Every structure is written in C-alpha cells, then in structure tokens.
Amino acid sequence: xxxxxxxxxxxxxxxxxxxxxxxxxxxxxxxxxxxxxxxxxxxxxxxxxxxxxxxxxxxxxxxxxxxxxxxxxxxxxxxxxxxxxxxxxxxxxxxxxxxxxxxxxxxxxxxxxxxxxxxxxxxxxxxxxxxxxxxxxxxxxx
Numbered sequence: 001x002x003x004x005x006x007x008x009x010x011x012x013x014x015x016x017x018x019x020x021x022x023x024x025x026x027x028x029x030x031x032x033x034x035x036x037x038x039x040x041x042x043x044x045x046x047x048x049x050x051x052x053x054x055x056x057x058x059x060x061x062x063x064x065x066x067x068x069x070x071x072x073x074x075x076x077x078x079x080x081x082x083x084x085x086x087x088x089x090x091x092x093x094x095x096x097x098x099x100x101x102x103x104x105x106x107x108x109x110x111x112x113x114x115x116x117x118x119x120x121x122x123x124x125x126x127x128x129x130x131x132x133x134x135x136x137x138x139x140x141x142x
Contacts, residue, residue, distance in 0.1 A: 042114065042115070042118055043118065043119075044118055044119045044120065044121070044141065044142075045063055045066050045115055045118050045119070045120040045121070046120075046121050046123050046138060046141075047061065047066045047069060047070070047120065047121070047122050047123065048123045048124075048125065048134075049122070049123070049124055049125075050124070050125055050126065050127040050129070051124035051125065051126060052126070053124060053126060054126055055126070055133070056123065056124070056125045056126070056130075056133045056134055056136070056137035056138075057122075057123070057124045057125075057137075058121050058122070058123050058124075058137045058138060058141065059121065059122050060119070060120065060121055061120050061121060061122045062120060063112075063115040063116060063117065063118045063119075063120040064112060064115070064116075065120070066111075066115060066120045066122075067108065067111035067112045067115050068108070070107075070111050071104060071107050071108045071111060074107055074111075075103070075104055075107065078103065081100070082100075085097065085100050119141075121138075121141060123137065123138060125137075
C-alpha cells in the first residue's frame with residue numbers, strides 16, 4: 001500500500017476505535033452508586049423498539065406476542081455460535097448437539113412461562129430516542 005498506510009495498522013485501529021464509540025459499557029454501580037439485591041419479580045413487560053413515527057407510542061400487547069418476538073432477538077445473540085455450529089455440521093453431518101438444536105424451542109417455552117399472565121406493552125419510539133419522552137409515555141404504567 002502506498003502513502004505509508006499499511007493494511008492492518010492505522011486503518012484497523014481507527015475502525016476499532018469507531019466501533020467502540022457506538023455503545024457505552026459502564027457498570028451500573030458507577031452510574032447509580034451501590035445497589036442492593038439484583039433479584040426481583042416481573043410484574044409487567046415493556047417491549048421497546050424504534051419506529052419512524054415522530055412520537056412515543058405505548059400500546060398493550062399479549063405477553064405471548066412479546067415472548068415470540070424476544071425469541072428471535074435472543075436467538076440473534078447466538079449467531080456467532082450458530083455460525084461455528086453450522087461449520088461443524090458441514091464437516092460432521094451425522095453429529096448433533098441437542099442443546100444447540102433445541103435452543104429456540106427451549107427459549108420460546110421459557111419466555112412464555114416467565115411472561116405468562118403479565119401485563120405487556122409495546123413501546124415504539126423515534127430514533128434518536130428522548131429518554132424524557134419515553135419516561136412520560138411509560139410512567140403511567142409503572
């Protein structure tokens with residue numbers, strides 16, 4: 001490469017720095033101080049997502065609908081594992097891992113059980129999100 005930039009050096013470091021700027025990873029106690037028990041009960045569910053609409057919209061939905069949607073969100077988090085597992089299956093087509101194969105069904109059953117009979121709300125907000133507007137829309141339900 002000409003101009004003094006070597007592949008894998010400055011450009012890679014700049015890309016890594018830019019990726020780190022897309023999120024914040026701060027321990028809760030640094031933001032809010034010491035906190036007590038991390039145990040609690042679920043008494044209502046808010047499924048939050050962004051929309052092209054200009055205002056925050058909160059509407060009741062079934063907890064089962066939230067569980068169905070969450071399955072895919074959680075499943076997405078396992079995408080790197082699935083990628084490796086599919087390569088493994090290509091190399092060893094007769095071999096299976098029942099824990100991985102049954103992951104989606106187990107997630108669905110667990111989420112449905114945990115969220116059953118809980119009041120649930122879909123909360124759609126414009127992007128970028130206003131925390132104050134989100135609070136104003138949700139606070140009557142909290």
